[in-house]
Amino acid sequence: MVLGWLLLLGMALPPGTTGTKNCLFCELTDSLSCPGIPMNCGNDEDCFTGQGTAPGLSPIINKGCVQSSSCGREEPVTYQGVTYSLVSTCCYGNLCNRAPVPAGSRPVGTPTGLALGVLLLRGL
Template identity: 70%
Template sequence: MVLGWLLLLVTALPLGTTGAKDCVFCEISDSSSCPGTHMRCGDDEDCFTGHGVAPGVSPIINKGCVQATSCGQEQPISYMGVTYSLVTNCCYGQLCNGAPGPTGSRTAGVTTGLAPGILLLLQHLL
């Protein structure tokens, strides 16, 4: 019986936490929204949304796939003759970087996926 509940808990994890996944791709833009297209990421890549800032200009955004080791890193990037400081915010799961803002963050995806399984397990044990 416990094995069944553990299996349920594992299946509650968000899809795409390992292996290749699809992400939204958007070129660098100074628009807060991008229609985006789907792209396939490699096994060692995560979806990301990049937010760039530079003094005196509007922020930029881009989306796509990035090496998992680059998540959360800050790097300089040139756009329209201005050098921005771009930070990559990564997330897990299929098309997780499609939603605007940080709602698809790595922590939010794992917590949301685990919550229903943990609640069911606790309900059964109590």
């Protein structure tokens, strides 16, 4: 019975609340596709996606870990000889800075895990 409660609690917690935070990393790029490489963040860091703009040019992006105090800040970065204004948007769960998930979809395994937890609680 206790195992069922623990399983259900583990499935109900938001990602990133149960241990080391993992984020995706990718260098500054002007490509809209930035799949990223998994990396571990420090205790005082959050995942971020940075979007940079410069007048008359396509935007740039990057991803990774950043000090919590830098979230939402605008700073200049140089990419291919051009200075962009980069704003870092932070998020707070494991791999939360991956590509956006289509509306209405859920992480794989969540419904199955919750159903299994309920069955364990009921003793079936």
